[in-house]
Amino acid sequence: MTVPGHSEKNQEGRKVAAETDRKGPEWAAGLKQLYNSVVEEDLPDSFKDLLDQLDSK
Amino acid sequence: MSADQPKRSAADKVAFKRELTEVVPHLRAFARGLCGRPDMADDLVQETLLKAWAAQERFEPGTSMRAWTFVILRNAYLTDMRRNRFRGEYDEMVAERILTAPAGQEGPVHLSDMHRALLTLPPERREALLLVGAGGFSYEEAANICGCAVGTIKSRVGRARAALSSMLDDGDIPQRSIEDMRAHRAILQELDDVAAGRGQTQPTKAD
Numbered sequence: 001m002t003v004p005g006h007s008e009k010n011q012e013g014r015k016v017a018a019e020t021d022r023k024g025p026e027w028a029a030g031l032k033q034l035y036n037s038v039v040e041e042d043l044p045d046s047f048k049d050l051l052d053q054l055d056s057k
Numbered sequence: 058m059s060a061d062q063p064k065r066s067a068a069d070k071v072a073f074k075r076e077l078t079e080v081v082p083h084l085r086a087f088a089r090g091l092c093g094r095p096d097m098a099d100d101l102v103q104e105t106l107l108k109a110w111a112a113q114e115r116f117e118p119g120t121s122m123r124a125w126t127f128v129i130l131r132n133a134y135l136t137d138m139r140r141n142r143f144r145g146e147y148d149e150m151v152a153e154r155i156l157t158a159p160a161g162q163e164g165p166v167h168l169s170d171m172h173r174a175l176l177t178l179p180p181e182r183r184e185a186l187l188l189v190g191a192g193g194f195s196y197e198e199a200a201n202i203c204g205c206a207v208g209t210i211k212s213r214v215g216r217a218r219a220a221l222s223s224m225l226d227d228g229d230i231p232q233r234s235i236e237d238m239r240a241h242r243a244i245l246q247e248l249d250d251v252a253a254g255r256g257q258t259q260p261t262k263a264d
Contacts, residue, residue: 027218028190030171030225031090035191038086050103051078054110 065114073113076122077106083123083192084130090187091134093168093176101137105130124194128202131184138180139254174224178217179247185213186221 065073084105088098108129109116116125168176175183181203188199189210196214200207224230 025190028186031175031186031190034169034171034175035086035090035187038089039082041082041085043081043085044099046099046103047081047106050106051074051081054074054077054106 069118070113072118073116073122077109077126080122080126081106084126087127087187087192088130088134090172090175090191091131091180091184093172101130101134104133108133121198123192124198124202127188127192127194128204131202134184135180170225170230171221174221174230177224177230177247178220182213182217182220185210186217189214190218 081102084102085098088101088105089095092098092101105126109126112129116122175186178186184203185199188194188202189196192199194202196207196210199214200210203210
C-alpha cells in the first residue's frame with residue numbers, strides 16, 4: 001500500500017517502496033534510532049510482573 | 058465499537074496475551090517519545106496495558122495490535138495532559154530534564170539532541186511525527202490512530218519535520234544548562250498553552 005508522500009515514488013518499483021515502509025522514511029532516521037533504542041531495551045521487571053498478573057484478572 | 062462480537066475462544070485469549078506482550082517494547086518507545094521521562098512513560102504504558110486487557114473483547118483478532126494499543130496509549134496521554142495530571146510534574150520535568158545537566162541520585166538522564174528537540178513540539182505534532190517517522194505507520198494508519206483526517210496528519214508531520222530540522226540544523230535546541238532562560242520560558246509557555254487547552258489538543262482540529 002502506497003500512501004502519497006510516505007513511500008517515495010520511484011522507478012525501482014514497489015519493492016523499494018515496501019522496504020521504505022518497513023524501514024520508515026529517510027528523513028526519520030534519527031527518530032527511528034531513538035525509537036528503536038527503547039524497543040531494544042530490556043523489559044523492566046514491572047512489566048513482566050504486570051503481564052503475569054493479567055491472566056488472573 | 059462493533060456489534061456483538063463472537064465469544065472469544067481460549068485460543069483467541071492466548072493469542073491476545075502473546076500479541077500484547079510483544080507490543081510492550083513498542084508502547085514503551087512511543088510513550089518515551091511522547092513523555093520524555095522514562096518513569097512517566099512506563100506508567101503510561103502500564104495504564105495502557107491494563108486498559109487494553111480490560112477491553113480485549115473489542116480487539117478484532119487479525120488486526121494490528123500495535124495500532125489498537127497505540128490508540129489507547131495516546132488517548133491516555135492526551136487525557137492526562139488535559140487533566141493536567143502530568144503538568145506539575147511535566148513542566149518541571151521538561152524544563153529540568155531538557156535544560157539542566159543531569160545530576161544527583163537518579164543518575165544521568167541523557168536526552169539526545171533529537172529527543173530534546175522532539176519534546177519542544179506540540180503533542181499532536183510530536184505524536185504524528187513519531188507514528189509516521191518511527192512507528193512504521195502509514196499516514197492513513199496514523200490518521201486512524203489520532204482520529205483525524207489524513208491531510209491533518211500530513212500537515213502536522215510536515216510542520217514537525219520543519220521545526221525539528223531547523224532546530225537540529227541550526228543547533229537551536231534548548232541547552233542543557235539552566236542558564237538558557239529564553240528557551241526555558243518558551244517551553245513553559247508552550248506547556249501552559251497545551252495544559253490550558255490552547256494548544257492543539259483537539260483531535261479533529263485542522264493543523
